Amino acid sequence: MLSQHFAGNWQRYVVQFVLWAAAFSVALSTMGRKVREFLPAFALLYAMSLAVFVIGQWETANFYGFEAPLVALLLGLAIANTYGLPRSFDAGFRVEFYVKTAIVLLGATVPFTLIIWAGPVAIVQASIVSLITFGVIYWVGTRLGLDRRLAATLGVGGAVCGVSAAIAISGAVGGKKEDAPIAITLVILWAIVMIFVLPIVAHAFNLPAGVGGAWIGTSEFADAAGIAAAQTYANMVNTSNPAGGTGDQAVLAFTLMKVVGRDVWIGIWAFVLAIVATTRWEQGPMGRKANAAEIWWRFPKFVIGFFLASIIITWVTRDYSLAEHNREVIPGLVAPIKDLRSWAFIFCFLSIGLTTRFRELAAAGIKPFIAFSSGVAVNVVLGFVLSAYVFATYWTNLSLAP
Amino acid sequence: MTGVAVPAKCRNCRHFRNDPAYLEAAIKGLSAMSSAWGSVRADDGLCLHHDRYLSAEASCRDFQAEAVTAILC
Incomplete structure (x- = not known):
């Protein structure tokens, strides 16, 4: 069966490999990276990704919770930490x-109106969690005698x-x-522990897809680790989901929470802490404004x-009715982009494992372990309460329809 | 041609290293879930003199200009 599939489709995979390799090579060369070093490694990564997709289709593995993202991560970790x-x-x-x-490709499958609708909720929820998590890690760290700069580094690492x-x-x-x-x-x-724990707990609690994704995005x-957890939960939801929702909702809720709600504020965190460090903390031999x-x-x-990506696709498809969108845009445009996104995700998950030694x-x-773990504990509980209770309506009703 | 003194900031100091490849080799685990190529790092780098991780805009009294200086024609 498998051999028949590859016998009938090998040209497709070769073309896809060449296209990925060409696109990535152009991007990396503009960043000043050496393409001749990249290509052999990417060829191996692509071959391993094929194996992960095959295992990901194996129902017995899925039954025991070995979704494709977890398989990719475990395979990579096993290789990196043995031979x-x-x-x-x-x-x-x-x-x-x-x-x-993968996140840019994800943007191309999300109506911009949805980002406008759910973005403010993500920002509010993420801000609450980020400020409290930072406060807990910084407070515990400084009480334990850590240098304030280390406590702040740990705090924002856990919060943002x-x-x-x-x-x-x-x-x-x-x-x-x-x-x-x-x-x-x-x-x-902690991120690797959470990749395994969060989807399993979310599934055990029967969280609706959007709620589970938002919780993972907050916790x-x-x-990269969050996407692995969110995609794992998405696969679980697509297999069995008594609470409702689709796997895409889980990934989208995660992305809105993590990218729009948390990541974009890193510059402000850095600016504010730079002011605090230069005006309030003891100065070393170095100074800066x-x-x-x-x-x-x-x-x-x-x-x-x-x-x-979201704006462009929303604009291009603006004249389609809902019925036309479902009949033409989804299979003709959204589905191929989602397919590419899945590949980029697997490249990412394998790479996490292969580079984590x-x-x-x-x-x-x-x-530092106690300080950071305190923040993790607060983060996980607070994120659950906000996602599953306070803002549950928003995350449950997250819709990908234009 | 006139040689000009560069601003006495870390980015122009011989003790400062902020090449992404160097940082990924020097900072353990950096490339596992992130990289030194992302914009969040700005131009920060390692000061080999003070063993600090600093903004390229920082400065100190131990500044030593790099061997290559800017040239105005």
């Missing part, structure tokens, strides 16, 4: 690049966007060389791509 691959292959395992590609936030805030406040690696270790460990720190332009420098530009992570220490 490993040559370090040069990391050139093709670009987690951030793939997740941003994980590894990216940790690196942004450490630079903004002028942290010690080891601060960011400590925060990164804790983010990665996961890193975009906080600059409001930092808000724009640190703005995650892929969010603009997400909005633009536990033995190489920095030692975090017990005090």
